[in-house]
Amino acid sequence: MSTITAAESASAPAATARKRKPMKGSRSSTTTALLMLLPAAVLLITFLLIPIGLTFGLAFTNARLISPRPAEFVGVDNFTRLFDDETFWASLRNTIIFAVVIVPLQSACALGLALLVNVKMRGVNFFRTVYFLPVVTSMVVVSMLWLFLYQPNGLINQALARFGIQGPDWLGDPHTALLAIILMSAWQAMGFHMVIWLSGLQTIPGDLYEAADLDGADTWQKFRYVTWPGLRATRTFILITITISAFALFTQVNIMTQGGPLDSTSTLVLMAVRTGFQQQQTGYASAISLAFFVLVLAVTLVNRYFTRDKDVVR
Amino acid sequence: MTHTSTTKRVAVGLLAAALPLTMAACGKGGSSSSDASGGGELTMWTHNAGNKAELGAITAIVNDYNASQSKYKVKIQAFPQDSYNQSVVAAAASKKLPCILDIDGPNVPNWAWAGYLAPLEGLDDTLSKYLPTVLGKYDNKTYSYGYYDVALVMVTRKTILDKYGIRIPTADQPWTKDEFDAALKKIKASGDFQNPLDIATSFTGEWWPYAYSPMLQSFGGDLIDRKEYKSAEGVLNGPQAVAWATWFRSLVTDGLVPLKSGADPAKDFINGKSAMLYNGTWTAVDTRKAFGKDTLFLPPPDLGNGPKIGGGSWQWGISQNCSDQAGALDYMKFAAQDKYVASVARDTNNIPATDAAAAQVKGYEEGGENRIFLDYAKKFAVLRPVTPGYPFIATEFTKTAQDILNGADPKQALDSAVKNIDANQKSNGYFQ
Numbered sequence: 022m023s024t025i026t027a028a029e030s031a032s033a034p035a036a037t038a039r040k041r042k043p044m045k046g047s048r049s050s051t052t053t054a055l056l057m058l059l060p061a062a063v064l065l066i067t068f069l070l071i072p073i074g075l076t077f078g079l080a081f082t083n084a085r086l087i088s089p090r091p092a093e094f095v096g097v098d099n100f101t102r103l104f105d106d107e108t109f110w111a112s113l114r115n116t117i118i119f120a121v122v123i124v125p126l127q128s129a130c131a132l133g134l135a136l137l138v139n140v141k142m143r144g145v146n147f148f149r150t151v152y153f154l155p156v157v158t159s160m161v162v163v164s165m166l167w168l169f170l171y172q173p174n175g176l177i178n179q180a181l182a183r184f185g186i187q188g189p190d191w192l193g194d195p196h197t198a199l200l201a202i203i204l205m206s207a208w209q210a211m212g213f214h215m216v217i218w219l220s221g222l223q224t225i226p227g228d229l230y231e232a233a234d235l236d237g238a239d240t241w242q243k244f245r246y247v248t249w250p251g252l253r254a255t256r257t258f259i260l261i262t263i264t265i266s267a268f269a270l271f272t273q274v275n276i277m278t279q280g281g282p283l284d285s286t287s288t289l290v291l292m293a294v295r296t297g298f299q300q301q302q303t304g305y306a307s308a309i310s311l312a313f314f315v316l317v318l319a320v321t322l323v324n325r326y327f328t329r330d331k332d333v334v335r
Numbered sequence: 336m337t338h339t340s341t342t343k344r345v346a347v348g349l350l351a352a353a354l355p356l357t358m359a360a361c362g363k364g365g366s367s368s369s370d371a372s373g374g375g376e377l378t379m380w381t382h383n384a385g386n387k388a389e390l391g392a393i394t395a396i397v398n399d400y401n402a403s404q405s406k407y408k409v410k411i412q413a414f415p416q417d418s419y420n421q422s423v424v425a426a427a428a429s430k431k432l433p434c435i436l437d438i439d440g441p442n443v444p445n446w447a448w449a450g451y452l453a454p455l456e457g458l459d460d461t462l463s464k465y466l467p468t469v470l471g472k473y474d475n476k477t478y479s480y481g482y483y484d485v486a487l488v489m490v491t492r493k494t495i496l497d498k499y500g501i502r503i504p505t506a507d508q509p510w511t512k513d514e515f516d517a518a519l520k521k522i523k524a525s526g527d528f529q530n531p532l533d534i535a536t537s538f539t540g541e542w543w544p545y546a547y548s549p550m551l552q553s554f555g556g557d558l559i560d561r562k563e564y565k566s567a568e569g570v571l572n573g574p575q576a577v578a579w580a581t582w583f584r585s586l587v588t589d590g591l592v593p594l595k596s597g598a599d600p601a602k603d604f605i606n607g608k609s610a611m612l613y614n615g616t617w618t619a620v621d622t623r624k625a626f627g628k629d630t631l632f633l634p635p636p637d638l639g640n641g642p643k644i645g646g647g648s649w650q651w652g653i654s655q656n657c658s659d660q661a662g663a664l665d666y667m668k669f670a671a672q673d674k675y676v677a678s679v680a681r682d683t684n685n686i687p688a689t690d691a692a693a694a695q696v697k698g699y700e701e702g703g704e705n706r707i708f709l710d711y712a713k714k715f716a717v718l719r720p721v722t723p724g725y726p727f728i729a730t731e732f733t734k735t736a737q738d739i740l741n742g743a744d745p746k747q748a749l750d751s752a753v754k755n756i757d758a759n760q761k762s763n764g765y766f767q
Binding site for chain 2: 083085086087088089090102107173190193195279280281282283284295298299300301302
């Protein structure tokens, strides 16, 4: 519907504008703006808005991936079933634990790395590259590698054995599986956030540090009163991007544990994919996606509230 | 005024956009209409992209067929196995299925019910000579046939059994459950092997229902009540099923089976890490290479209701939306010859689906070293439940078996699987 309106309003004045060439004013610039908007709008509507709309609709039906039977409206059946499903609660719990742990862990480690590679010395580019390498490596490859590292007799446990520690079966034990996934995910993604922290660090003017030096500030004080406030905008950005990517946790889990053992690493996205594709329950999977959508929406609103609040205070 | 011209332009734009599409459609329609007048190209999809031996064998059949007549030309498109089912489902949703395709046996009822597959007509005589487990049937119609089957075996070495004084079982006198447990415990007590038995828990996907549901069936349970295919109540969570689950978990807690096998269990067996290996007959080649005549391929133990093994492997069928059913059927008839059954089974090291083919494959002739595999397949094979709800049952069973192995409460885990399976059968109107 809205595509057609956009196309109409965009194409008609564009044609008229071509005839009477030097047309100035807002009309022409609006047209150009709309034209520019068109490709993105078409893509967004086709691949984002329509699927989201469909999810809302399908969540209340018993639609199937493979079926000669037409989908029937079943009201809130999918949701009653969902809230009665232990795997759903386990997945919700894991998703939240993952996000709550990984946001501070990953951003702190990334900041630490950024501070380390922000010094002016020879070879610093080498370290920047090394820390960034996991980011450009495909998550599938990284997951396969860590799958071997985490084996009961893998590299990690061999290293622990050197210190006389009997390492656990990282991915096979319900108590350690989620932790193992968290550590590995943080390792993989922290390079990306290191670069963002780094760009934030380099926007802080050097004379602030010089002034702090004159005032006799020590390293910690410089970090606390110059660096940290200077990174406010970067912080908000990092908080939001890590939170969103944390909720979408899927690839690592799908490759390394498939949600097991005993649902200890199952996540909402994994559950939705499993139900929708392997179990062919499109309607039920839509209900899971809808629940996921509400969760992400709520968290984003909370995020926004906090960041806006600080804007007002300062 | 502006409005009409706008509408016109939009209409023209839409037309312009639609034109290439219709032309493409015409192109397609053109080829299929020439099919109807006799002849044309038949597309074939297979999951064999990563399996050189099998793809080679299939390609040879297709080349023979294309050379044998000039009316039709079969064109192969190979997919990697992991994404194959999804590709088929996506193609079916957009009515773009190829004429000929291969299907994993237990999925046949699901795809037949969904209207993807067309029944194979006029092949009954030929197919009556095939092993029943390689035929995909649904609603009294045959939708697919396969060239081979696979048997599940306990692979071990004669020297190992002799060393611990363990009886060598036969197809007529398999190990009983107590005998089997005692044998494993004896091997465990010796401390000679890291794992007395490896059941290849590191395999994923269809392996779990394929390999472990026969154990459940040997205990007397099943995945679903096969009388009506309506409910799993009482069969998947009855006392026998709970007994199976408890025993299954005890294998791990008693240290007889590793909770998670290595990436290649056959290699672990060959390297002497495990004393016994539960696996498909595809391991026969490598293990024989390592141990020669010492290698034993034993029937799985009788856990109460006789030994059971999974039946049904990859099979071939034709799609409902194929524009030239006659051509596709013609190929299917040509490809069902014994010599092709023999060549595919030989190249893939699997059990030939017909006796005539078995006579042509080295090892499967009467008295051959692989003949026992054929005996096992004939004697012990159980098809996975023939219901369109199978793909769901399979994922549910996989998750439940994994949870049980990891220590979930057997009764609770099985009850929840039954609840989910029953809900799924019901929400589909029992697939009537």
